Amino acid sequence: MRFSTMRQLMMLLLLTTSCITDASLSDPLITSLISGTTRSSLISGATRTCPTKTFNATGLSENLESSQDDDQNETNTGKKPLRVLFLSSDTGGGHRASAEALARQFQLHFPGSTYDLVDVWTLDGVYPYKALVKSYKHLSAHPFQWRFFYHLSNAFPNGKIANIHSGIMCEKKIRKRIAGYDPDVVVSVHPAMNNAPRVATRKLGEIHGKHIPFFTVVTDLGSGHSHWFEKKVEKLYVASERIRRLARRRARTPAKNIVMSGLPIRQEFAVQSEKLGDRTSESGKIYQKQIKEKLGFSTDKPMVLVMGGGEGVGSLADIADEMYIKLTESGVNATICVVCGRNDKLKTDLTERDWDNVMTSRGIRNRFKRRSRKQSSNVIDPNLKGEVEVIGLGYIDEMADYMVAADVLVTKAGPGTIAEAAAVGLPVMMTSFLPGQEAGNVEVVLDAGFGEYCRRPERIGETVANWLKSEEVLFSMSRSASKAGHPNAAAEIAVDIGEITQKWIDTNLLANDGTRKSISSSAL
Secondary structure (H helix, E strand, C coil): CHHHHHHHHHHHHHHHCCCCCCCCCCCCCHHHHHCCCCCCCCCCCCCCHHHHHEECCCCCEEEEECCHHHHHHHCCCCCCCCCEEEEECCCCCCCHHHHHHHHHHHHHHCCCCCCCCCCCHHCCCCCCHHHHHHHHHHHHHHHHHHHHHHHHHHHHHHHHHHHHHHHHHHHHHHHHHHHHHCCCCCEECCCCHHHHHHHHHHHHHHHHHHCCEEEECCCCCCCHHHHHHHCCCCCCEEHHHHHHHHHHHHHHCCHHHEECCCCCCCCCHHHHHHHHHHCCCCHHHHHHHHHHHHHCCCCCCCCEECCCCCCCCCHHHHHHHHHHHHHHHHCCCCEEEEEECHHHHHHHHHHHCCCCHHHHHHHHHHHHHHHHHHHHCCCCCCCCCCCEEEEECCCCCCHHHHHCCCCCEEEEHHHHHHHHHEEEEEEEEEEEEEEECCHHHHHHHHCCEEEEECCHHHHHHHHHHHEEEEEEEHHHHHHHHHHHHCCCCCHHHHHHHHHHHHHHHHHHHCCCHCCCCCCCCCCC
C-alpha cells in the first residue's frame, strides 16, 4: 500500500465512518443528484407545481420557479409549508435516495415546502473530515480495509475522540452553514451528520431564541455505525428492532424518542404495493402479468431480476452464466433480466453472448469439478432443457415496475434494495455485502424468511432454480417479505416530523409576538 494512502486511512480513525446504503443507483434522478446537476420537481399528480431547484457547487440551491404564497398554502391545507434541511454525503446513493424520498413526502403533505441537501463536512470540515467522500470511494473498493476501519472507528473511544475533535474544529463553521439555510427543521440521513451538526443546531436556537428540531433517520437496516445514534435528538427513526437495540445500547437514546418506522423508500413502491396487494393472490397474479406485458416480458415465464448497483458490479457476468446453466439444466423456463447500470460493456456482452456455448463449455467444466470433489454427479436428463432468455438492461427508470414483474431478486445486501423488494413482496437472493453495516442486512432477511445468502455463482443458480420449481416456496417467501415491508415509511416519517415541527413553529411564533425570526441574517 502506498504511504500516502496508509496515512489517509490512519487519519480516518478520527473520522466518523460513513455508512453506505444501497439504493437504486439505476434511477437517473439519484444519479443526477450525486453528480451535482439539476433536480426537477418530484411531485407527480399533485394539485400544485412544486419548486424546481438547481444545486450549485457549494451545495446551496435556488428556486427556479416561484411557489404559491405560504399563507395561501396554509389556508388550503391547514398545514404550514416547511423549510427542510437534509444533511448527507455522497458516500453511495442510498443516503440521498432516502432524503429525496422524504422530501417528496414533505412536499405532498405540506404543500409549498422547500428543501435543501448539504454535505457540511465537504464544505466546512477540516482534514480528514473534508476527505470523507474520496476516502469512502477508496475504502469501499477494498473490503478488507473497509472492514478494519469500520470496526475500529465504531469502537467507543474512537467515536468520542472524533466527536470532540470535530466539535472543536468544525462546529462553528457548521453552525454558520446551517444558519445560511434558515431551516425550520434539520434532518440527518447520514451517520457522520449527527453530533457536531446537532450541537450547532442547538446553539443556533439558543442564540436566536427559537427551537430548531433536529431529527435522525437511520438509513441502515440490520447494522448501524455508532455515530448514527445521539441521546438528545428530537426523534430517531429506525427500520428494525436490531437498530433500536443498538441505539439504546450505544447512545442511551431514550426509548420514547425512538420510532420504529421502516426504511424510507420511493413513493413509486408505495403506489405499486397498493396496486399489487398480495402477489400470491389471483388479483396479484393478474396485476403482475399486466406489468410484465407493459415491460415487454413473457407472461408465461417467471422473471429473475439481477442487480449489482449503479456500476453494474458484483460478479454479474458469472451470476448470469450460472443462472442460465442451472435454469436450463433444471428444465425451468425463465427470463433473466440483468441490470447493468453504467456497465455498457457488460450489457453488450450479455446481448451478444452465445448462450449455447456458455451452456456447453461452462456447464461441462462445473460438472467436472463436482465429480472431482464428490466422485458423483446428478444425471441430467438430455431431454430436459429449460427455455431461458437473458436480457441486459442499462438504467431503470421504473424500478418499482420491474420488481413487481420479477419473481425473484438477485442482489447485494443493500438496505434500500431489500426494503424496496419487501415492499412489493419479492423474495431476495443476496450475493454479497459490504463488511460492517451491511452484514446485519443478511440477518434481517434470513430472520424474516424471505430470502437466502449465497456467495458462489453456481450455488446462487441452483438455489434460484429450486425456488422457481416450487410455487409453494416462492409464495411463502413472498408473504414473509410483505410482512416485513414498510412501503409507506417515508410518508409516515415525513408527516411525523412535519407535525412536530409545526408545533415548534407555533411555539416560536408565540414567543416572538407572532413574528418568524430568521437566523440567516443575524450575527452568530
